[in-house]
Amino acid sequence: MTGPVIGPVIGPGAAYLDADFVVRRGDFVLDVALSAEPGDVIAVIGPNGSGKSTMARALAGLVPVTSGRITCRGTDWDTGEGQPVQVQARNVGVVFQDLLLFPHLSALDNVAFGPHSRGVDKTGARRTARAWLDRLGVGELSHRRPGELSGGQAQRVAIARALATEPALLLLDEPLAALDVGVAMTLRVELARHLADFGGVSVLVTHQAIDTMTVANRVMVLDEGSVAQIGSPQEVAQRPRTDHVARLVGLNALRGRSSGTDVQVTDAMSLTSVTPFDGEVFASFTPSAVTVTLEEPTGSARNRWQATVQSVVPHGEAVRVHLDAGQALIADVTPASVARLSLVPGRAVWASVKATEVAIYGTTPSGPDARLPSRHV
Helix, strand or coil: CCCCCCCCCCCCCCCCEEEEEEEEECCEEEEEEEEECCCCEEEEECCCCCCHHHHHHHHHCCCCCCEEEEEECCEEEECCCCCCCCHHHCCEEEEECCCCCCCCCCHHHHHHHHHHHCCCCHHHHHHHHHHHHHHCCCHHHCCCCHHHCCHHHHHHHHHHHHHHCCCCEEEEECCCCCCCHHHHHHHHHHHHHHHHHCCCEEEEECCCHHHHHHCCCEEEEEECCEEEEEECHHHHHHCCCCHHHHHHHCCEEEEEEEECCEEEEECCEEEECCCCCCEEEEEEECHHHCEEECCCCCCCCCEEEEEEEEEEEEECCEEEEEEECCCEEEEEECHHHHHHHCCCCCCEEEEEECHHHCEEEECCCCCCCCCCCHHHC
């Protein structure tokens, strides 16, 4: 019940999912390449408008590709030429934020619909549906219609419906976005457990950094329709290559040109590290490494910039201060420091970071998790 249905035999060296395609929609161009193997859970992140949902819909067959190819288990789903394989024939499970459950059917019949439409008799389809509803903790609600379920309950039914067909590819587009924080966290843990047992490939579109760390084993970063980074969750979190991802994971990541240990970020902003490097780099450091003072620092920190406080918000046991130093910076300080320094929006301050706190890495991916095709580098 947990693995994908058997399909065509995959040839030697071929990936289970091999997608390398372009979608043109008006002035927007999505150009992505992705290969995955059974058991992969790929989180797709990026700012609004980067192409995340378009990518998911192209994989599902809801959006035709302009050129390129989508192949799964040795079968071409779409080549940009001729007639693509229709949605219902792709063996894809889909969970969108807007659910799309049938409002006139019970939870049980919603989940049973997929297996039944694929040839399983009604009794067998309902047996499968009940088993999935039980696994997702909503078996006792099987008689209710979607309008009688809470958001978290309805989303569990939607996930059960997607998995009941034993799909080759599971697509989840912001499945937790509309849920309360507590409900989303509980369902996130459950989803991670079920996807760990899933025998196909899962693609999870998300805005949440916690999804990439708790659910996925690979992360794809989209930016303006192109792949900016692919890697393990740890690699992407520790070495973000876009401003959006840096903000998402809570790191300062400044792009500049390094010569030796000196990095020129802008004409007016530079910094020093302890890592020699020549070329384009990212210089990253944690918010806790940033010291905020009212007067210019006189200590050992070699990196110091005048800044203006933009916002001050609670962040766990600390307070996160967003700064404008010519580049956006974030600092984590104690509540006592906020009160002592009177940190409010508009306050002029100094921000400083020790050179030993700055991590330097090149802008071009490297290593086993850098799987960008050459046209994206």
